[in-house]
Amino acid sequence: MNNKLQMQLQCPMPQLDFEVITLGHGSGGLLTNRLLESGVFDLLKNDLLNERHDGALINLQGKIAFSTDSFVISPIFFPHSNIGELAVNGTINDLAMCGAVPKYLSLSFILEEGLTMKEFWEVLVSIKFACEKSGVYVVTGDTKVVEKGKGDKIFINTSGIGSVHPQANISLRNVKVGDSIVISGKVATHGIAIMSVREGLQFDSDIQSDTQALHGAVLPLIEQFGSHIHLLKDPTRGGVAAVLNEIARDTHLGIDLWQKYIPIDEQVEGACEILGLDPLYVANEGIFLSIVSDSIAEDYVQNLQKLPEGKNARIIGKVVETHPKQVVLQSSIGGKRLVNMPIGEQLPRIC
Amino acid sequence: MKYLSEYRNPDVVMQYLDKIAKIATQKWTIMEVCGGQTHSLVKNGLLNLLPDNIQMVHGPGCPVCVTPLHLIDKAVYLAEEKGVILCSFGDMLRVPGSKKSLLEAKASGADVRILYSPLEAVKLAKENPQKEVVFFAVGFETTAPANALSVIHAQREGLKNYSILTSHVLVPPAIEAVMNDESTAIQGFLAAGHVCTIMGIDEYYPISEKYRVPLVVTGFEPVDLVQGIYMTIKQLEEGKTEVENQYGRVVKPEGNPEARKVIESVFRVCDREWRGIGVIPNSGYELRAEFAEFDANVKFDTKIEKAEESKECIAGLVLKGIKKPHECSQFGKKCTPTSPLGAPMVSSEGACAAYYHFSQIVKH
Numbered sequence: 001m002n003n004k005l006q007m008q009l010q011c012p013m014p015q016l017d018f019e020v021i022t023l024g025h026g027s028g029g030l031l032t033n034r035l036l037e038s039g040v041f042d043l044l045k046n047d048l049l050n051e052r053h054d055g056a057l058i059n060l061q062g063k064i065a066f067s068t069d070s071f072v073i074s075p076i077f078f079p080h081s082n083i084g085e086l087a088v089n090g091t092i093n094d095l096a097m098c099g100a101v102p103k104y105l106s107l108s109f110i111l112e113e114g115l116t117m118k119e120f121w122e123v124l125v126s127i128k129f130a131c132e133k134s135g136v137y138v139v140t141g142d143t144k145v146v147e148k149g150k151g152d153k154i155f156i157n158t159s160g161i162g163s164v165h166p167q168a169n170i171s172l173r174n175v176k177v178g179d180s181i182v183i184s185g186k187v188a189t190h191g192i193a194i195m196s197v198r199e200g201l202q203f204d205s206d207i208q209s210d211t212q213a214l215h216g217a218v219l220p221l222i223e224q225f226g227s228h229i230h231l232l233k234d235p236t237r238g239g240v241a242a243v244l245n246e247i248a249r250d251t252h253l254g255i256d257l258w259q260k261y262i263p264i265d266e267q268v269e270g271a272c273e274i275l276g277l278d279p280l281y282v283a284n285e286g287i288f289l290s291i292v293s294d295s296i297a298e299d300y301v302q303n304l305q306k307l308p309e310g311k312n313a314r315i316i317g318k319v320v321e322t323h324p325k326q327v328v329l330q331s332s333i334g335g336k337r338l339v340n341m342p343i344g345e346q347l348p349r350i351c
Numbered sequence: 352m353k354y355l356s357e358y359r360n361p362d363v364v365m366q367y368l369d370k371i372a373k374i375a376t377q378k379w380t381i382m383e384v385c386g387g388q389t390h391s392l393v394k395n396g397l398l399n400l401l402p403d404n405i406q407m408v409h410g411p412g413c414p415v416c417v418t419p420l421h422l423i424d425k426a427v428y429l430a431e432e433k434g435v436i437l438c439s440f441g442d443m444l445r446v447p448g449s450k451k452s453l454l455e456a457k458a459s460g461a462d463v464r465i466l467y468s469p470l471e472a473v474k475l476a477k478e479n480p481q482k483e484v485v486f487f488a489v490g491f492e493t494t495a496p497a498n499a500l501s502v503i504h505a506q507r508e509g510l511k512n513y514s515i516l517t518s519h520v521l522v523p524p525a526i527e528a529v530m531n532d533e534s535t536a537i538q539g540f541l542a543a544g545h546v547c548t549i550m551g552i553d554e555y556y557p558i559s560e561k562y563r564v565p566l567v568v569t570g571f572e573p574v575d576l577v578q579g580i581y582m583t584i585k586q587l588e589e590g591k592t593e594v595e596n597q598y599g600r601v602v603k604p605e606g607n608p609e610a611r612k613v614i615e616s617v618f619r620v621c622d623r624e625w626r627g628i629g630v631i632p633n634s635g636y637e638l639r640a641e642f643a644e645f646d647a648n649v650k651f652d653t654k655i656e657k658a659e660e661s662k663e664c665i666a667g668l669v670l671k672g673i674k675k676p677h678e679c680s681q682f683g684k685k686c687t688p689t690s691p692l693g694a695p696m697v698s699s700e701g702a703c704a705a706y707y708h709f710s711q712i713v714k715h
Contacts, residue, residue, distance in 0.1 A: 201465070201466070201467055273355070275467070276441075276442075278394075329396070330396070331394070331395045331396045332359060332361060332395075333359065333360075333364045333365075333395055333396075333400075333573045334361055334364070334365070334396070334400065335395050335397050335398070335399060335400050336396045336399060337394065337396040337708065338708055340688075340708055343445075343688050343689055344445070
């Protein structure tokens with residue numbers, strides 16, 4: 001049985017006297033209450049949320065990581081997942097990149113009038129299962145409704161806090177010449193999965209979004225390699241190219257990349273060829289880049305490859321002294337080119 | 352990937368580069384006509400692997416680069432003022448018009464959509480009978496069959512709300528324009544493989560003969576390009592001026608007769624203005640009179656004032672291969688991919704953008 005069906009069976013949509021979200025559902029009045037009481041609270045229930053206070057009261061100790069992210073993806077349903085799971089995993093991953101164990105999330109919806117309750121429910125159920133899978137709790141939230149045409153079905157903001165692992169020392173300041181750049185999995189999968197269902201650009205493929213929580217892979221690595229892990233980044237918007245350019249710019253160091261080692265799914269590579277997109281600029285949601293001491297790099301990759309999130313991990317490049325602030329790719333045939341910061345959204349070429 | 356990985360084999364590329372270095376006894380200047388070839392040369396870092404005495408000049412085969420300013424202005428006008436759904440291929444959106452680009456028009460609320468196929472635009476027209484749908488039909492002979500087919504489909508469906516804004520250009524007249532310029536330094540051409548896939552190679556024999564230049568129909572993968580360059584140099588070294596087909600696995604001498612039939616039934620050859628170059632006789636396609644109802648130029652008879660190009664932009668000289676992008680006084684200064692003065696700095700196929708991305712590596 002597939003995951004989606006299993007989720008629907010476990011959490012069937014409640015009987016409601018409304019089918020679509022209207023402005024009133026965001027008014028704070030009776031309709032808002034009816035929406036939340038329809039099963040939304042029950043889906044996400046936990047001791048802190050059940051308090052139904054204006055905010056959550058939490059006891060925290062030690063160093064805390066705090067992050068936020070907004071999700072405005074279109075379409076909201078895409079192969080293998082939807083905006084709900086993405087919103088949970090996205091913030092979890094931002095925390096994981098800080099070396100933190102994600103604990104609590106806030107969850108804010110901006111719904112567009114006319115969104116069907118069926119769609120909203122499907123998103124909520126995904127959120128529930130994504131939280132359960134990662135052991136995080138939604139402890140506070142908000143719902144607003146905007147007029148038809150003022151939104152795009154559903155926008156979600158999640159913020160999260162997590163406890164930083166005591167052995168983590170992850171900072172841009174630690175990146176040094178000679179460090180190895182490790183990628184945990186195949187590039188460009190999420191972006192191409194979205195592209196395959198976008199209006200006007202659809203094509204048939206089995207490509208599924210790679211969205212997944214990454215803290216399960218990151219934390220054991222921190223446990224084992226501690227301060228040898230200098231920096232962690234998840235290459236979401238702008239892809240690997242944007243993240244590495246930011247690192248080169250901010251450290252004033254150069255980055256060499258080796259194209260032949262960059263893992264990519266054959267179908268994704270084919271789709272990029274057809275669409276005229278460079279996979280290095282395409283978004284990812286289930287992989288991370290690590291910049292680690294050269295001395296442990298091989299060992300690090302071998303450990304990462306043993307984890308389900310990292311079975312395609314590879315060393316793909318190095319931090320260098322030459323060409324400061326620039327990312328230079330050695331192509332598979334041995335030529336060199338600059339990998340620039342993406343200008344805006346990558347636009348498909350004519351031919 | 353099958354049928355691709357063979358043409359990306361680094362060993363084969365190196366073998367051809369060695370062969371090129373061995374046979375090239377002097378400096379040779381070769382133009383790759385198609386923007387797709389330029390893109391591949393840059394993407395694969397091939398330019399810095401070629402021997403110093405082989406100069407590649409990037410040709411005018413970048414459709415977005417040569418689409419005239421006033422047509423972009425017209426597309427923007429239709430989207431903003433006429434309330435049409437303006438559909439376009441992706442990289443046309445960022446090209447600056449005289450006031451704004453289509454991307455900026457979209458940001459101000461115009462309904463501008465990126466599509467991969469003009470047939471999608473026909474579908475949109477069918478789904479939105481109350482709206483006018485206009486497809487910005489730019490490109491060389493390669494995109495012409497699909498654009499023509501969209502008109503045939505719209506006619507068959509009886510759609511009254513679909514039209515195309517045509518800016519089709521043709522490769523052979525552009526090659527002639529390059530060679531007719533007295534200051535040209537071009538000694539050989541890599542002809543555009545995909546254009547020849549549609550049109551065949553017959554049109555190139557008279558050009559090769561008239562201008563005494565070798566013309567090698569070439570593909571787009573690294574092995575294709577180095578092999579095409581090798582074949583051109585071999586001819587030059589041997590004093591030959593022939594038409595050869597490196598891309599034989601795709602290009603048949605007669606092209607694709609079905610596609611040509613579709614083009615001929617919908618379009619006719621016309622004089623066409625090329626951005627930066629000017630009007631080249633018989634260098635474009637326009638809709639035949641019997642398809643006038645699908646011609647956005649006829650349907651929306653709006654006079655768009657001809658705007659002046661930036662005086663600092665030397666795009667025309669670059670597109671004809673007379674100047675290199677970095678010889679422009681504004682290259683990388685006032686003109687960058689984020690604030691382009693001219694179209695060749697916009698598209699990844701444009702010569703200026705290609706140089707910008709390639710040539711800025713800080714040398715070790």
